[in-house]
Amino acid sequence: MNIALFGYGKMGKMIEQIALDRNHKIVAKIDVDTQDIDYSKMDVAIDFSMPNAAFENITKCFENGVPVISGTTGWLDKFEEAKAICTEKQSAFIYASNFSLGVNIFFELNEYLAKMMSTLEQYQVSMEEIHHTQKLDAPSGTAITLAEGVIKNSNYKGWKLDESDESEIAIKAKRIGNTPGTHTVDYTSSVDSIEIKHTAHNREGFALGAVIAAEWIIGKEGIFTMKDVLNLG
Template sequence: MKIALLGYGKMGKTIEKLALEKGHAIVFKSTSESSEGNFNDAEVAIEFSSPEAAVSNISKALDAGIPVVSGTTGWLEKYGEMVKLCEKRNGSFITASNFSVGVNLFFSINEYAAKLMAPWKDYNVSVEEIHHLQKKDAPSGTAITIAEGILKHSDKKDWKLNTSEENSLNITAKREEDVKGTHIVSFDSSIDTISLKHEAHSREGFALGAILAAEYLKDKKGIFTMKDVLGIED
């Protein structure tokens, strides 16, 4: 599979390393300042850039008829526009707040737990996320996805960052040195606490999931999710 890397930071370099180990070829790579290779040779694009560059990168791929996998977070207010463009171009597109296989299993476990806990009103649910100091957006896209899964089965109206409002789901975001990504869901009562935790040990889990998504997306048309890639049923 011939891959274009739109964004060549730490994640892009990890994807490159693992993709080459799996026998794929990197035919194009770009940063905000430079590019290398021939974009039109790509069979699929993997996009990990910045919130400011994501829409432009995704549009570039869709306009060129190249399937695109996007792992950038912090731009989803424009998601509807990208869906319309994908449909207009008869293209293929996957975006996810997190491509790690473990995290996507965690999403489903979290939704099931939220459904199971819904009748037990003595438990208050909250989400905590911890990331490295360089992460720009807060809360993380992963934490938002977790919160949205909980809200499907909750009386709470919405999620908010660092809130004590009773009707809102509190997300706490912390930034610490060299943390790859930790997410904790807690159900607290006066009697006990039930916690679910996912802790990433390296970027390789995110990179491998993005490559799996690219392998899935190649030669397909439409808009897909990681549930499609992993065969997870709702």
């Protein structure tokens, strides 16, 4: 398939290599200063751009009949508007805070555990995420997705960075060296602790998941998630 890359930083370059290895073609590399964009050559767009560019990138693709896979964070105040435009233009869209196949299985495990723990009030849940020092936003989008998964399946009212009260999930964010990403969900009582953890060994898993999502979305119409891609119900 013919892939357009919106954003050509570290992740864009990694997606390019994986896509080429899987016999796909990169027909466009759109970055900050790109002016002329030919949508007619694109089968699908993969967006890992900047927050201030993502909404326009995504919606322009929809308007030109190009389905979009997006992993850009920091623009979700316009997410519902983007979904509405996708539906209006009869296009297709997958957004994920993390495209790693393992992380998306971890999301499901997290929600399942939250349901099991929801009536055990003696346990307080907390989270920790560790990323490389170049990651400026905190907590990570993945940690927020994990927190939302717990909130949806429990009596917690929200999450808070660092300290929290009993009605909120405390998320600790650490920035260390070149760490690709580690996320831990911990349930602690006075007598024991239960912990689930996902550790990325490198960033290739994120790029591979985005390419697999792009392969999956071809020929489809609608708003989807990685649950659909992985057939997780």
